[in-house]
Every structure is written in C-alpha cells, then in structure tokens.
Amino acid sequence: MPSSLSTPAIPPVLEIHDLTVAYRRKPVLWGVDLAVGPGQLVGIIGPNGAGKSTLIKACMGLTPVQGGWVRFWGRPFAEVCSRVGYVPQRETVDWDFPVSVMDVVLMGRYGRIGLFRRPSRADREVARACLEQVQLLPYADRQISNLSGGQQQRVFLARALAQEAEVYFMDEPFAGVDAATEASIVVVLRTLRDRGCTLFVVHHDLPTARQYFDRLLLLNLNVVAFGPTAEVFTADLLQRTYGGRLTLLSEVAQALGAQGGSR
Amino acid sequence: MNRTVCGGFSGRRFGALVIGRGLAVLAAAALLVPWVQAQGTAGALGGEMAQAWRFLRLEDPAVRYVVWGTLLLGTTCGLLGGFMVVRRMALVGDALSHAVLPGVAVGFLWNMSRDPVAIFVGATIAGLIGTAFVSALTRTTRLKEDAALGLVLASFFAVGLCLLSLIQRLPSAQSAGLSHFLFGQAATIGPEDIRVMAVVAAVVILFVLALYKELVAVAFDAAFARSQGLPAAVVHHAFMFLLAAAVVIALQAVGVVLVSALLVTPAATAYLLTRSLPRLLLYSALLGGAAGLAGAFLSFLGPALPTGPLIVIAASVWFGVAVLFGPREGWCIRLWRRRVGVGRTRRENTLKSMYHVAEVDGFARAGVTLEELAARRRETVEEVRRLGVELRSHGLARLEREVLYFTPEGRRRAGEIVRNHRLWELYLTQSANFAPDHVHDHAENIEHVLGEAVVRELERRLNHARWDPHGRIIPSSSELERPAPLEGGGLR
Numbered sequence: 001m002p003s004s005l006s007t008p009a010i011p012p013v014l015e016i017h018d019l020t021v022a023y024r025r026k027p028v029l030w031g032v033d034l035a036v037g038p039g040q041l042v043g044i045i046g047p048n049g050a051g052k053s054t055l056i057k058a059c060m061g062l063t064p065v066q067g068g069w070v071r072f073w074g075r076p077f078a079e080v081c082s083r084v085g086y087v088p089q090r091e092t093v094d095w096d097f098p099v100s101v102m103d104v105v106l107m108g109r110y111g112r113i114g115l116f117r118r119p120s121r122a123d124r125e126v127a128r129a130c131l132e133q134v135q136l137l138p139y140a141d142r143q144i145s146n147l148s149g150g151q152q153q154r155v156f157l158a159r160a161l162a163q164e165a166e167v168y169f170m171d172e173p174f175a176g177v178d179a180a181t182e183a184s185i186v187v188v189l190r191t192l193r194d195r196g197c198t199l200f201v202v203h204h205d206l207p208t209a210r211q212y213f214d215r216l217l218l219l220n221l222n223v224v225a226f227g228p229t230a231e232v233f234t235a236d237l238l239q240r241t242y243g244g245r246l247t248l249l250s251e252v253a254q255a256l257g258a259q260g261g262s263r
Numbered sequence: 264m265n266r267t268v269c270g271g272f273s274g275r276r277f278g279a280l281v282i283g284r285g286l287a288v289l290a291a292a293a294l295l296v297p298w299v300q301a302q303g304t305a306g307a308l309g310g311e312m313a314q315a316w317r318f319l320r321l322e323d324p325a326v327r328y329v330v331w332g333t334l335l336l337g338t339t340c341g342l343l344g345g346f347m348v349v350r351r352m353a354l355v356g357d358a359l360s361h362a363v364l365p366g367v368a369v370g371f372l373w374n375m376s377r378d379p380v381a382i383f384v385g386a387t388i389a390g391l392i393g394t395a396f397v398s399a400l401t402r403t404t405r406l407k408e409d410a411a412l413g414l415v416l417a418s419f420f421a422v423g424l425c426l427l428s429l430i431q432r433l434p435s436a437q438s439a440g441l442s443h444f445l446f447g448q449a450a451t452i453g454p455e456d457i458r459v460m461a462v463v464a465a466v467v468i469l470f471v472l473a474l475y476k477e478l479v480a481v482a483f484d485a486a487f488a489r490s491q492g493l494p495a496a497v498v499h500h501a502f503m504f505l506l507a508a509a510v511v512i513a514l515q516a517v518g519v520v521l522v523s524a525l526l527v528t529p530a531a532t533a534y535l536l537t538r539s540l541p542r543l544l545l546y547s548a549l550l551g552g553a554a555g556l557a558g559a560f561l562s563f564l565g566p567a568l569p570t571g572p573l574i575v576i577a578a579s580v581w582f583g584v585a586v587l588f589g590p591r592e593g594w595c596i597r598l599w600r601r602r603v604g605v606g607r608t609r610r611e612n613t614l615k616s617m618y619h620v621a622e623v624d625g626f627a628r629a630g631v632t633l634e635e636l637a638a639r640r641r642e643t644v645e646e647v648r649r650l651g652v653e654l655r656s657h658g659l660a661r662l663e664r665e666v667l668y669f670t671p672e673g674r675r676r677a678g679e680i681v682r683n684h685r686l687w688e689l690y691l692t693q694s695a696n697f698a699p700d701h702v703h704d705h706a707e708n709i710e711h712v713l714g715e716a717v718v719r720e721l722e723r724r725l726n727h728a729r730w731d732p733h734g735r736i737i738p739s740s741s742e743l744e745r746p747a748p749l750e751g752g753g754l755r
Binding site: 081084098104 | 349351403473476477479480483484490491492493534537538539540543
C-alpha cells in the first residue's frame with residue numbers, strides 16, 4: 001500500500017472492503033480488499049474466470065454484491081457516478097445499432113446532461129475533442145457498423161473520455177486491436193494518469209502488462225497481490241495467480257456452486 | 264473515388280429506370296380511367312368507387328372510429344416497434360401479445376362487460392406479469408431468453424383460451440364480443456376504445472420525445488447507461504409497460520395472433536430503409552399508421568375481408584417493397600450494381616487490351632485492329648468485335664473497318680486501368696514483399712476498384728515510379744490528364 005494512504009484524513013480514490021460477489025451461490029470474488037490513491041495506472045491481471053470484469057462491474061454497482069462495500073473518495077458509487085468513467089468490453093453491444101460514431105461518443109455526456117435535455121453545443125465540442133484525441137474525428141459521422149475492431153475500441157475510449165471522469169474502469173480495451181491502435185490507446189491512458197486520473201484496466205497479456213502499468217492487481221477469486229509492477233510481477237506471485245495455491249479455493253467455490261445448483 | 268462516382272452514376276440510372284417504368288404504369292392507368300368510368304356507372308367497379316368515396320369522406324361514424332383506431336394503433340406500435348427491433352427484442356412482442364389474453368378475460372370478469380378500460384388494465388397487467396416471468400426465468404435458471412419466451416407465451420395463451428371459453432358459456436349476451444380478441448374485429452371499435460387508444464398513443468409519443476436520449480442509451484448499452492447513473496431500470500420498465508399497452512390497444516382490431524406483426528413489420532421495413540435511428544422511428548411510425556389506414560380502407564371496400572389481417576398484409580407489402588427496392592440493400596439495386604460492375608469490368612479489360620496492343624509499337628498507330636486485339640486476348644475476331652461494339656456504345660472507342668480507335672474518354676480510362684494495375688503490382692512487390700510473379704492476379708482485381716485518392720497516395724509512396732516490376736512504363740496521373748496523344752495527332 002502506498003504510504004500516503006495511511007493518512008486517515010484523505011480517503012483513497014477507491015477503497016474496497018471484503019467484497020464478495022457470487023453468481024447462483026458460486027463465489028466469483030471472495031473477500032476482496034483494495035485501496036488505491038490518485039494518479040495511478042492499475043492493470044488487473046488474472047486467469048479466465050478470475051473475476052476481473054466482475055470486480056469492476058461490482059465497483060460500479062452493475063452486479064449484485066453479496067457482502068462488503070466499495071467507496072470512492074469515501075462515498076458510495078451512486079453519489080459520485082459522474083466522476084467515474086467506464087469502457088465496457090467491445091462485444092457487449094450490437095455494432096449494427098443505427099447510430100453514428102458521434103452519437104455514441106455523445107452518450108458519454110448523458111450522465112451530465114440530465115433527464116429530458118438534449119446535448120448542447122458544448123457537449124458536441126467535448127465529444128469532438130475526444131474523437132480527435134483517439135484520431136477518429138474524420139469518422140464522426142460514420143455509422144458504427146462500418147468500423148473495424150480497433151476503431152470500435154477507440155470509439156468506446158472516446159465515449160469514456162467524454163465522461164471527463166477522475167476514475168476509469170476499462171474492460172479489456174486492448175482486446176482485438178492492432179499494435180498501432182494499442183500503442184495509441186496506451187498514450188491516452190498515460191495522459192489521463194498524468195492528469196491525476198486513476199485507471200483500472202483489465203488486461204490479458206502478461207509481457208505488455210509489465211510495460212504499461214504502474215501497479216498491478218493480481219486477481220484470482222481474491223487479491224493475490226497488489227503493488228508497484230516491479231514488486232508484484234514476480235514468477236512466484238504469477239504462479240500463485242495462475243495456478244497452484246488457489247486451486248483448493250476454486251474447488252471449494254465450485255462445490256458451493258454445485259450445492260447451489262442442486263438445491 | 265472512381266468507384267463511388269460510378270456507383271452514384273449507376274444509382275441515378277437505376278432511379279431513372281424506376282421512374283421511367285413508374286411513369287409508364289401511371290400512363291397505362293390514365294388510359295384505363297375512361298374505360299373504368301365507362302364501365303363503372305352501373306357496374307361493380309363503380310360500386311366500389313362509390314364505397315371508396317364514402318370511406319374517404321369519413322361521414323359514417325363507424326368508419327371514423329375504425330380509421331382513427333387503426334391509425335392510432337398502427338402509429339403507436341410502429342414507434343415502439345422501432346425500439347424493439349433495434350434492441351433485438353422482436354420475439355418479446357410475440358410473447359407479450361399472447362400473455363395478455365388471460366388479462367382480457369379477467370378484465371371482462373371484473374364487471375361482466377366489455378368495458379375497454381377494465382380490459383385494458385387487466386390485459387396490460389397480464390402482459391407485464393408475463394414479461395416479469397420471462398426475466399425471472401432467465402435470471403434464476405440456466406434457461407435462455409428464447410426458451411423462456413416460448414414457455415410464457417404458450418402457457419399464458421392456453422390459460423387465456425380456457426378462461427375465454429368459460430366466459431363464452433356464461434349466460435351473458437355481452438360476452439359474445441370477446442372472441443374478437445383472438446382474431447381481431449376492427450368494426451367493434453367504439454368511441455370508448457378510441458379514447459383509450461388516444462391516451463396510450465399520446466403517452467407513448469410524449470414518452471419517446473421526452474426520454475429519447477435515455478431510451479437510446481439504454482437500448483444501445485444498458486450497463487454503460489447504468490454506470491452513468493441514468494435510470495436504466497425505470498426507462499426499461501416504462502418501455503415494457505408502454506409496449507404492453509400498445510399491444511393491448513391493437514388487440515381488439517388485429518387479434519392476439521397477429522398483433523406482434525404490427526410491432527415488427529413496420530420497424531423491420533424502416534430498418535432496411537435508413538441507418539439513422541430518429542428516421543427509423545419516424546418511418547416505422549408512419550408505415551405502421553399507413554398500414555392501419557390501408558387495412559381499414561381495403562376491408563371497407565371488401566367487407567368479407569377482416570381488417571386485422573389486411574393491416575398486417577399492408578405492412579408486409581411495405582416490407583416486401585423495401586426488400587426489393589430498398590436504396591442500399593434492396594435486391595434490385597444489388598442485382599443492378601452487380602450487372603453494372605460486371606459490364607464495367609469487361610469494358611475496362613477490353614480497353615486495357617487495346618492499350619497493351621498499342622503500347623507494343625509505342626503508340627505509333629492510331630488504331631488497333633480487331634485481329635490484333637483478338638490475338639492479344641486469345642479470342643476470336645467475332646468475340647472481340649462484340650466487345651468493340653460495346654465500347655462504341657459507351658463512347659469509349661470508335662469502330663471503323665475492323666479497326667478500333669480510342670475516344671479521348673476511352674484513352675483516359677485505358678491509361679487509368681493500366682496505371683492502377685502496374686502501380687498495384689509495384690506496391691505489392693516493393694512494400695508488401697510479394698514475389699513479382701505473384702502480383703498479376705491480385706492486380707487484375709484491384710485495378711477496377713482503386714479510387715483516385717488511393718492512386719495518388721500510391722504514386723506518392725512509390726516516388727512516382729516510372730517502371731513496373733515487369734519493366735513496363737506506368738502511365739502517370741498527370742500524363743493522363745493531358746489531351747490524349749492518340750486521338751489528337753493520330754496518323755490514320
């Protein structure tokens with residue numbers, strides 16, 4: 001844990017306490033504790049089914065939680081949701097949906113615009129600036145069905161940028177994008193970090209995880225390790241994340257799930 | 264660029280063709296009018312025209328109710344159906360329409376009469392219970408939505424059928440009208456029904472206008488909308504409630520079995536016509552309303568035919584027209600584009616062959632004989648003559664005494680195609696590491712589709728190279744824009 005967090009007067013940007021999430025009684029996250037300060041680029045690493053996506057969804061109240069709590073700046077998510085941005089997995093939406101790139105990016109403003117009102121000229125300006133930042137401005141009026149995978153991912157990134165948030169959760173923003181797009185996304189992430197944002201990025205590739213992130217959260221059902229990349233990226237801890245130690249825990253979880261199913 | 268220009272061109276020609284044929288049909292219809300009038304005064308057709316006139320004057324209150332009713336329900340279902348189709352919820356409409364049936368029966372039993380308000384409330388509640396079951400089943404079991412929908416649809420419908428047959432046996436004369444909810448009977452629409460329909464239609468339109476932004480956000484990416492603090496659950500439930508209400512108001516006119524067609528068909532038609540959501544919703548609502556009116560009108564002309572199925576048939580006809588003649592993916596425009604593309608490629612290949620023949624002696628002669636061309640293309644003179652005639656008819660060449668001469672346009676196109684081919688070969692060998700003997704076939708396809716902007720970019724990247732990988736000259740874009748040397752100073 002960074003030393004600044006030990007000062008009780010300043011609540012951490014994100015604090016997770018004993019968070020437990022289960023799907024039909026089978027635990028997906030089990031007693032997760034975490035505290036993260038401002039200006040951090042955090043990679044969330046772990047095997048398939050380790051609960052990476054579930055963790056960020058649970059933080060934003062998108063999935064029901066069985067126990068524990070999540071606080072942002074010491075407050076519940078609902079009070080601060082306009083300060084939290086989100087990049088969901090690309091496959092979660094229908095890319096044949098009849099909207100343009102600009103329409104999608106403007107959706108990043110909807111939380112601020114408020115009910116019943118239309119996006120203003122200022123909102124459009126913000127959206128254009130965000131598209132510029134991900135080099136998609138020439139595509140603003142395109143239908144989203146005409147985009148490549150990398151472009152789709154950048155549209156989602158631009159929509160999150162349009163949220164002008166301080167904390168970002170990104171679910172596999174590098175999935176299925178080419179190397180050039182990946183590099184440009186990393187630049188955007190680092191720019192945000194340098195502005196004082198804290199970013200949580202679910203990531204799959206271990207070698208690049210080491211280059212990209214300041215801190216790593218090694219996750220498999222619970223937190224295996226969290227800390228500066230150099231300290232955490234060790235053969236021993238990775239071994240524990242991807243196999244070994246946790247097999248017993250997973251087996252018990254599996255058994256609980258089976259019990260839940262047979263009831 | 265070439266491609267888009269040609270696409271636009273073919274689109275215009277296609278449009279001209281359609282308009283031309285349309286005018287011909289209209290002219291034929293105009294010629295028929297005197298005949299119809301001559302026949303009509305006493306005959307059956309005249310009777311039908313009088314009937315149509317009666318309908319259009321809207322003097323008969325029964326006609327007015329049917330017209331208003333079908334217009335309101337068509338528009339309402341069309342508008343909500345637009346959202347339903349883009350959310351891939353088309354089957355939900357089917358389940359909803361069947362699930363409301365027990366509610367119709369209970370609504371009737373409430374005060375033993377066909378009171379539109381009681382039936383509306385009962386049916387809407389039943390529909391909502393049905394959709395709640397579907398979502399509970401998908402959440403708590405491993406069943407997927409399609410199975411849950413099918414299950415709820417059938418079981419609710421069965422319960423509804425049983426309740427209705429029980430009611431039919433009750434010694435109440437008024438119960439007779441209930442069977443209309445199965446197959447629809449627009450003629451039974453009365454002023455009370457119109458009031459309910461108008462309220463639902465007004466609420467739906469206001470709802471969509473006021474919460475358009477939220478509806479779109481939830482439809483496109485519900486999780487993201489929730490993460491922003493948008494009331495996604497409220498919007499979704501309000502939408503489902505209005506969908507149930509729209510189904511219920513359409514029920515009496517169209518019947519349980521067909522009502523989902525009113526939700527899906529106009530929206531699917533609009534989906535083929537536009538890729539902008541606001542326009543899709545507008546078209547869908549208009550097409551739904553138009554289908555309602557058309558169904559009412561046709562059934563008034565031929566009273567033996569029921570209104571509900573006629574409305575659905577009208578909506579299906581709009582859909583058929585959109586599938587056949589849609590501006591982007593319509594079957595006709597696709598066939599047309601393919602035909603145009605095949606013809607264009609063939610002409611361009613002929614021009615290219617002429618260029619190759621003329622190139623051999625450095626463009627010294629003005630024309631290319633059909634024999635030379637046939638030898639080059641390994642075809643008979645007859646085949647080559649047909650190609651030459653085709654070029655002539657498109658203004659790309661002149662054919663005089665077995666010799667083909669480029670027109671300026673033909674010379675320019677030939678140069679462009681050869682340039683595209685050789686540039687692409689050079690690009691593949693230099694930048695994409697293709698072996699020189701591999702590139703020809705790739706270039707054969709690419710040469711016809713390279714746009715002007717891509718060509719400029721290729722020229723720039725290849726430093727305006729003069730020679731292709733096989734040592735032949737690449738005609739440059741700047742040369743091609745000068746007046747064609749072959750045509751101008753040709754020694755004939």
